[in-house]
Amino acid sequence: MDYPLISPTNGNVLREDGAHFLTDGERRWPVVDGIPFLRPDDDLRLAVVADLENGNERDALCRLLADQDRFSPTLPPERAAIERVIDKKGLNLREAMALLSYGPVGDYFAYRWCSPTFTGGLHMLERTPAHQAVVEVACGIGHFLRALEQAGREVVGVDIVYSKLWLARRILGVKGPLICGDVEAGPVIGTSRPTTVFCHDAFYFFEFKEAALTHLRQIAAGGSVAVGHVHTRTSAHEAGFALERAAYGKLTDAFVRDDADFMLGWYGKRAVVGDPASVAVGWIEGETEHRAIEWIKNNDSLRKNPLLQERKISWPSAGWRQEYEEDSQCLNGESLPELINAEWPADVLTRYQKRLLINLPGSW
Numbered sequence: 001m002d003y004p005l006i007s008p009t010n011g012n013v014l015r016e017d018g019a020h021f022l023t024d025g026e027r028r029w030p031v032v033d034g035i036p037f038l039r040p041d042d043d044l045r046l047a048v049v050a051d052l053e054n055g056n057e058r059d060a061l062c063r064l065l066a067d068q069d070r071f072s073p074t075l076p077p078e079r080a081a082i083e084r085v086i087d088k089k090g091l092n093l094r095e096a097m098a099l100l101s102y103g104p105v106g107d108y109f110a111y112r113w114c115s116p117t118f119t120g121g122l123h124m125l126e127r128t129p130a131h132q133a134v135v136e137v138a139c140g141i142g143h144f145l146r147a148l149e150q151a152g153r154e155v156v157g158v159d160i161v162y163s164k165l166w167l168a169r170r171i172l173g174v175k176g177p178l179i180c181g182d183v184e185a186g187p188v189i190g191t192s193r194p195t196t197v198f199c200h201d202a203f204y205f206f207e208f209k210e211a212a213l214t215h216l217r218q219i220a221a222g223g224s225v226a227v228g229h230v231h232t233r234t235s236a237h238e239a240g241f242a243l244e245r246a247a248y249g250k251l252t253d254a255f256v257r258d259d260a261d262f263m264l265g266w267y268g269k270r271a272v273v274g275d276p277a278s279v280a281v282g283w284i285e286g287e288t289e290h291r292a293i294e295w296i297k298n299n300d301s302l303r304k305n306p307l308l309q310e311r312k313i314s315w316p317s318a319g320w321r322q323e324y325e326e327d328s329q330c331l332n333g334e335s336l337p338e339l340i341n342a343e344w345p346a347d348v349l350t351r352y353q354k355r356l357l358i359n360l361p362g363s364w
């Protein structure tokens, strides 16, 4: 499916304007390494446009790879480190993120597959229409996009940070369109048929939640909108603009569930719903009956969960452990510290479901 791109500034559909540009009739938007930059940041946009107009594609790429979002806990990477990421053959995901100065965000993404909120998100997708293409907004480095593509689904990824999309393409091997844009500023893409829009572990970051939701619904064009793992003010996680649970309920007509319901759903269990102290919630506008997705078509892609080391958990950091423990409180016997000394089930797919085996990318 071909998606028209939409200018976040004047709302016009963008058209091609030479090899490296799109235009909205008033300004040029750069496309670097196949990823359109539609973030409404005029300083950065104009600098990248100037690089490209002067034939300096590498400068344009380095400039975009240095860009971060407002919540980044680290300083931008140095130019020399960025050059290594571009040039060094065989760099793995964790090395690339270290060079790009991701700091704790690098741990988050490297161990994303191990988090119960990741499988909660997979389960959430199993409660949306099976036949619709999926646009993941705030897709990070594309964990869900990769999983969906491996399950045979058509996907598009949107994120505000260019380098994350670049890693999604380069290291996670995501093939669908990737667009750098700010969903609070505009929908970024147009859709001509109902589409599932998925936004996970990101909605609390948005300052302008109603505008963001309007844009998610525009992209969905009558399809489902699934908003998952939305931190409430009860969460220890402080970044962003989390609301009280009840305030989220005012933003949607859908039933706002405890995130535990999605995390436990992965294990075929249900949560007690409506916990006012829930640390995170989620909802699906246009929810369907649960229908399992065949996430693993080839068992050879499964590897031992990197958190499991010699009958103990090797936590990537104290902060990651704290978040895992907060998220896994509801899991009732399914968390890794509870499973580590138990006998492994014989069936490979059950091991995958229990996160003893993980579908990591080859160059993890």
Ligand SMILES: C[S@@+](CC[C@H](N)C(=O)[O-])C[C@H]1O[C@@H](n2cnc3c(N)ncnc32)[C@H](O)[C@@H]1O
Binding pocket: 069, 112, 121, 137, 138, 139, 140, 141, 143, 144, 158, 159, 160, 161, 164, 181, 182, 183, 184, 199, 200, 201, 202, 205, 206
């Ligand atoms: C915690 S990560 C979650 C990534 C992915 N959804 C997942 O669950 O693995 C939050 C993501 O939201 C993105 N983000 C934050 N504000 C955004 C905005 N206004 N528009 C688009 N993406 C945004 C960040 O760059 C980051 O990749």
